[in-house]
Amino acid sequence: MPSITTEDLFQQKIDSEIKIEPKDWMPEAYRKTNVRQISQHAHSEIVGMLPEGNWISRAPSLKRKAILLAKVQDEAGHGLYLYCAAETLGMSREEMINDLHSGKAKYSSIFNYPTLTWADMGAIGWLVDGAAILNQVMLCRTSYGPYARAMVRICKEESFHQRQGFESLLILSRGTPEQKAMCQDAINRWWWPSLMMFGPKDSESTNSDQSMKWKIKRKTNDELRQNFVDMCVEQIKILGMKLPDPSLKWNEKTGHYDFGEIDWNEFWNVVKGNGPCNKQRLDARKKAWNEGEWVRKAAAAYAEKKTGKQKAA
Amino acid sequence: MNFIRKYYYGDIPEDKAGEMSEASKELTKTDWPLWEIFIRSKQGLDHKHAGSLHAADAQMAIENARDVYTRRMEGVSIWVVESRYIHASNPEEAGSLYEPANDKVYRHPTFYDLPDEVNHM
Numbered sequence: 500m501p502s503i504t505t506e507d508l509f510q511q512k513i514d515s516e517i518k519i520e521p522k523d524w525m526p527e528a529y530r531k532t533n534v535r536q537i538s539q540h541a542h543s544e545i546v547g548m549l550p551e552g553n554w555i556s557r558a559p560s561l562k563r564k565a566i567l568l569a570k571v572q573d574e575a576g577h578g579l580y581l582y583c584a585a586e587t588l589g590m591s592r593e594e595m596i597n598d599l600h601s602g603k604a605k606y607s608s609i610f611n612y613p614t615l616t617w618a619d620m621g622a623i624g625w626l627v628d629g630a631a632i633l634n635q636v637m638l639c640r641t642s643y644g645p646y647a648r649a650m651v652r653i654c655k656e657e658s659f660h661q662r663q664g665f666e667s668l669l670i671l672s673r674g675t676p677e678q679k680a681m682c683q684d685a686i687n688r689w690w691w692p693s694l695m696m697f698g699p700k701d702s703e704s705t706n707s708d709q710s711m712k713w714k715i716k717r718k719t720n721d722e723l724r725q726n727f728v729d730m731c732v733e734q735i736k737i738l739g740m741k742l743p744d745p746s747l748k749w750n751e752k753t754g755h756y757d758f759g760e761i762d763w764n765e766f767w768n769v770v771k772g773n774g775p776c777n778k779q780r781l782d783a784r785k786k787a788w789n790e791g792e793w794v795r796k797a798a799a800a801y802a803e804k805k806t807g808k809q810k811a812a
Numbered sequence: 813m814n815f816i817r818k819y820y821y822g823d824i825p826e827d828k829a830g831e832m833s834e835a836s837k838e839l840t841k842t843d844w845p846l847w848e849i850f851i852r853s854k855q856g857l858d859h860k861h862a863g864s865l866h867a868a869d870a871q872m873a874i875e876n877a878r879d880v881y882t883r884r885m886e887g888v889s890i891w892v893v894e895s896r897y898i899h900a901s902n903p904e905e906a907g908s909l910y911e912p913a914n915d916k917v918y919r920h921p922t923f924y925d926l927p928d929e930v931n932h933m
């Protein structure tokens with residue numbers, strides 16, 4: 500009888516949809532992939548607050564300001580759920596943050612684009628959160644338990660993000676000619692970067708599908724991207740706006756919309772750190788971390804003093 | 813670990829990313845302690861594990877838990893326990909730990925065959 504390895508047993512668990520929990524045995528590469536992916540995801544939520552934070556003080560009404568604040572606060576929460584999920588794999592919070600600041604860990608490139616007008620808040624909610632939701636709904640069934648549970652929590656909160664964005668665009672789309680133009684302009688600028696969020700084409704990667712086999716990922720980039728395009732083509736009709744792609748066309752044979760070629764040069768450029776805001780985003784994160792240092796120290800000192808008093812009493 | 817080079821949505825596969833340094837364990841000591849958060853969603857229900865977070869002390873853990881885990885009325889009561897005080901059963905012993913319950917079907921009401929005339933039982 501061929502002997503069954505721990506690795507085989509692990510794969511059997513995955514195949515029968517049994518979740519992997521922190522203390523369970525796992526291959527080192529599984530741990531590493533999860534740490535990388537979950538911490539990148541956490542960083543994306545945190546850095547993702549910056550482009551939107553830019554507009555909190557300039558929201559056009561108190562209502563919109565309250566909504567935007569609530570959304571940005573949710574993103575902070577998402578980052579925290581995810582950092583904790585990554586920590587269950589043994590990496591310290593501080594190391595993750597150091598890796599973000601040193602550039603060793605990445606975050607989603609979409610947040611390296613600037614938010615130029617108020618309409619960008621709508622476009623981000625509709626397109627960027629919309630694209631993120633497709634990925635996150637899939638990840639609710641990912642094989643690592645703490646990651647899957649964090650995703651369930653996040654997905655419950657995300658649908659408000661997308662809806663508020665779409666509603667905000669809807670109002671602009673029914674407004675003055677200037678508002679309409681602003682709405683269309685934001686869609687034009689965010690459409691292609693949103694498609695890039697799904698990552699390179701499946702045909703670009705010739706390598707093995709380990710993440711799929713381990714059920715960390717359950718759908719390919721192209722599948723998710725196609726879902727997204729099909730959804731948006733219908734939704735934009737309600738806005739009475741246009742997606743900036745002349746090649747968009749219904750394909751009878753595939754039952755999906757065909758779309759134009761993505762500018763992959765731009766994609767790789769932004770990944771490599773040369774996007775319009777890469778430096779600005781990292782600088783903002785480092786500044787926040789450094790300026791918070793005295794708070795972290797003071798709180799730790801206060802806690803220590805209190806436990807000291809309790810022991811003395 | 814070269815075989816995971818595929819670039820999936822949300823996973824930028826760089827060689828070094830995801831690798832933990834030897835220093836990680838040391839750094840854990842400088843982080844604020846980790847707390848496990850339990851939330852009672854409604855009066856009359858049990859507290860249920862919601863997740864974890866870092867805080868300098870119990871008071872801060874409760875306040876942070878309120879912001880992180882109950883932004884939408886998810887709770888009416890919060891318990892926080894420092895994670896290092898939680899002791900867990902060993903997953904490798906799950907078999908021997910729970911197996912004894914396996915053959916005791918007579919612990920379940922369906923084990924008992926009663927005439928149809930018996931009501932409310």
Ligand SMILES: [Fe+2]
Pocket residue numbers: 544573574577653657
């Ligand atoms: Fe989020």
Ligand SMILES: [Fe+2]
Pocket residue numbers: 574628657660
């Ligand atoms: Fe969101």
